[in-house]
Amino acid sequence: MKIAIIGVGLIGGSIALKLREKNFGAEFIGIDKSEIHLQEAQELGIIDRFEDFENGVKNADLIITAIPVDATVKILPQVLDLITDKQTVMDTGSTKSGIVEAIKNHPNRKRFVAFHPMWGTENSGPKAAQKESFAGRAAVICDREDSDQDALALVENIAKNLEMHLIYMNADAHDVHTAYISHISHITSYALANTVLEKEREEDTIFQLASSGFSSTVRLAKSHPEMWVPIFKQNKENVLDVLNEHITQLRKFKSALEKENFELLEELIKNANKIRGILK
Amino acid sequence: MKIAIIGVGLIGGSIALKLREKNFGAEFIGIDKSEIHLQEAQELGIIDRFEDFENGVKNADLIITAIPVDATVKILPQVLDLITDKQTVMDTGSTKSGIVEAIKNHPNRKRFVAFHPMWGTENSGPKAAQKESFAGRAAVICDREDSDQDALALVENIAKNLEMHLIYMNADAHDVHTAYISHISHITSYALANTVLEKEREEDTIFQLASSGFSSTVRLAKSHPEMWVPIFKQNKENVLDVLNEHITQLRKFKSALEKENFELLEELIKNANKIRGILK
Known part of the structure; x- marks a missing residue:
């Protein structure tokens, strides 16, 4: 063949x-x-x-x-x-x-x-x-x-x-699932890289301090736009739905911190820990 | 000794x-x-x-x-x-x-x-x-x-x-840097896990589909509240600064997608790619 x-x-x-x-x-x-x-x-x-x-x-x-x-x-x-x-x-x-x-x-x-x-x-x-x-x-x-x-x-x-x-x-179910499982991780990672690059001007410090947690979270931010802009374009509606939900979830952390509501913060984290049962 | x-x-x-x-x-x-x-x-x-x-x-x-x-x-x-x-x-x-x-x-x-x-x-x-x-x-x-x-x-x-x-x-510089390099990655990861858990009720699908990119981004979401609530509490002001910046960065992706401004989306990704030069 x-x-x-x-x-x-x-x-x-x-x-x-x-x-x-x-x-x-x-x-x-x-x-x-x-x-x-x-x-x-x-x-x-x-x-x-x-x-x-x-x-x-x-x-x-x-x-x-x-x-x-x-x-x-x-x-x-x-x-x-x-x-x-x-x-x-x-x-x-x-x-x-x-x-x-x-x-x-x-x-x-x-x-x-x-x-x-x-x-x-x-x-x-x-x-x-x-x-x-x-x-x-x-x-x-x-x-x-x-x-x-x-x-x-x-x-x-x-x-x-x-x-x-x-x-x-x-195909439609596929595009919903991949928005959650793959596409949002990339946007999060890009945004995290931009956050650090925006405020942390001391690049040498980033490099020296970066722990393995940081490296694994921003690894995807190295992914090329040639591949990813078309994905976001093709899956725009699903990605936007998930992105809006993700921003809502981040605002809950922000609100819990601002109000010093550490019980809520603990609940949010415990809920997130449930991913442990799903992802080995 | x-x-x-x-x-x-x-x-x-x-x-x-x-x-x-x-x-x-x-x-x-x-x-x-x-x-x-x-x-x-x-x-x-x-x-x-x-x-x-x-x-x-x-x-x-x-x-x-x-x-x-x-x-x-x-x-x-x-x-x-x-x-x-x-x-x-x-x-x-x-x-x-x-x-x-x-x-x-x-x-x-x-x-x-x-x-x-x-x-x-x-x-x-x-x-x-x-x-x-x-x-x-x-x-x-x-x-x-x-x-x-x-x-x-x-x-x-x-x-x-x-x-x-x-x-x-x-100590103060340490707490600013770790907010960027470590603490925000954890909040992002927790929020991402909560996003997926909130909307994706088909847990079996998550487990089957989860690619390596997703696993590495949400790995930190498994981290325990006993350790992390106190960290966020102790470093509240710095973490909030970084979290606000991170939400702003995510909103830029959201806006670029909503307006179908794919040139801006490409710029945002290319900027994020600069992390490649810093993190090997």
């Missing part, structure tokens, strides 16, 4: 590396707007060769998109225009409603499977790819009833080879 | 384990209001034996307090009442202004060294203690001019044996 990866960065590269290790796929073809990334990906053994968009798509049995979600929305109809009913297309995007909406009336819609592997780091590009990235983590398949059985089975097999456990839900 | 540890939990236990490994200290005496913790600490090899408060303090050359900061404020004057000018006392608290204020006029003030090892986890109790906890991290000594030279030298030697690098600052 020939596999084309559109976007040979962190996610596309990590998928290719793992599938190659599993001897899944005979040939990996890179497609990317960055010639530098294509060359790096080839040198790193992520892809065997690279092609232009049209030839790359036409020559592959499976096409995996691993590019920002706004670019995915644009490119997916073009990919589906080029394929036959023997080919399968899957994405890896962090939002899903806009993506499935963009192709819902496409005659080849059923050749597409909406896939979201729940993993990422604050780094990007082929050099950031790691073959053990996905093992043990969750992957979501959305709207499986809108995909052909053989296309779905192929993507399920990919997930198995990536050693991920699958969850099925519709 | 005999060392008394007041509070044989995560921090006190981790210090004792590391010092014992370095053969620093001939005998470790535990003092704790929890008999269960004292027995656990003895079984875990953290302490050799335990004593009541008065005898434990009187029988030690060095007394280390490792208890919540409000308890430290109360107990320190009592510790200083019991000691002679041959003994040294150090704390490990996450806030400092209230602690140094509480003993500023005590005749034995100079036997005390204000110490803050910048490490912690969301766990507590003797079983959470780890001997490699502190290596490579920062420790702060506050108001060193208020301590006797020999007391200061002893605590510096402790820091060296814990393999920490020392930073010196005054």
